[in-house]
Amino acid sequence: MENAVSIRELSKVFGKTPVLKALDLDLKKGEFAVIFGPNGAGKTTLLKLISTLLEPTGGSVFVSGFNVSEEPEKVRKEVGMLSHDSYLYGELTARENLHFFGKMYGIESQELEKRISQLLTDAGLLTKANERVSTFSRGMKQRLSIARALLHRPSLLLLDEPYTGLDPGASLVFENLLKSSEFQGSTKLMVSHNLERGFALCDRLLILDKGKFVYDESKEDFSCFEDFREKCGPMLT
Numbered sequence: 001m002e003n004a005v006s007i008r009e010l011s012k013v014f015g016k017t018p019v020l021k022a023l024d025l026d027l028k029k030g031e032f033a034v035i036f037g038p039n040g041a042g043k044t045t046l047l048k049l050i051s052t053l054l055e056p057t058g059g060s061v062f063v064s065g066f067n068v069s070e071e072p073e074k075v076r077k078e079v080g081m082l083s084h085d086s087y088l089y090g091e092l093t094a095r096e097n098l099h100f101f102g103k104m105y106g107i108e109s110q111e112l113e114k115r116i117s118q119l120l121t122d123a124g125l126l127t128k129a130n131e132r133v134s135t136f137s138r139g140m141k142q143r144l145s146i147a148r149a150l151l152h153r154p155s156l157l158l159l160d161e162p163y164t165g166l167d168p169g170a171s172l173v174f175e176n177l178l179k180s181s182e183f184q185g186s187t188k189l190m191v192s193h194n195l196e197r198g199f200a201l202c203d204r205l206l207i208l209d210k211g212k213f214v215y216d217e218s219k220e221d222f223s224c225f226e227d228f229r230e231k232c233g234p235m236l237t
């Protein structure tokens with residue numbers, strides 16, 4: 001079976017600084033992997049390369065068999081990215097924002113209207129659908145950006161510190177959507193500094209340090225979280 005993500009010899013240099021160094025990574029379809037690592041290790045850079053927000057300096061990244069450098073539009077249809085950036089337009093209403101992104105993903109009109117209403121309901125924003133996003137509280141914007149990331153039913157979810165800055169309500173919306181049948185089969189790659197939460201959610205644990213993977217194990221290899229923390233905690237300081 002084709003991998004959800006296939007990365008070979010991936011490198012990224014900013015100016016003269018090498019940030020990612022000949023990385024290899026395969027993610028199987030449906031896998032939930034979490035990447036831990038110290039500040040500046042290159043975690044966000046890796047997610048941006050997979051999502052086509054950045055161009056590799058060398059090597060290759062394939063998402064569902066599509067090369068990110070050669071077929072970025074096809075890759076974008078596969079990927080839903082949730083990060084600190086909300087990627088929302090303040091001057092548009094919540095519904096207009098989702099409509100804009102839905103059209104960009106090529107979702108057919110009737111299906112899109114149904115999808116938008118469903119996600120606004122799931123996010124608890126249906127009564128605010130026609131209000132401008134610039135008038136939204138931070139929590140409301142967070143909920144809407146979750147809806148935006150999931151709008152096109154991506155097969156690959158890239159989650160960059162998804163809980164940072166999420167209020168309890170938005171965290172619940174996020175967890176419920178992640179657990180929903182719709183996303184149970186999707187592949188998930190999460191970056192996190194929260195060891196306990198990351199461990200609880202994932203089935204594979206990776207550690208990135210100075211642009212290289214220094215650790216890659218299945219969660220099954222650990223009897224419990226404390227076991228993992230004892231073995232890997234020291235690598236993360």
Ligand SMILES: Nc1ncnc2c1ncn2[C@@H]1O[C@H](COP(=O)(O)OP(=O)(O)OP(=O)(O)O)[C@@H](O)[C@H]1O
Nearest residue numbers: 014015019037038039040041042043044045046193
């Ligand atoms: N656009 C950019 N231009 C120049 N340098 C950059 C750029 N983006 C990231 N970097 C540098 O690349 C390195 C890795 O950054 P990155 O954000 O990927 O790390 P990270 O592992 O996600 O860190 P953190 O855990 O602190 O979020 C850092 O030294 C950062 O300053």
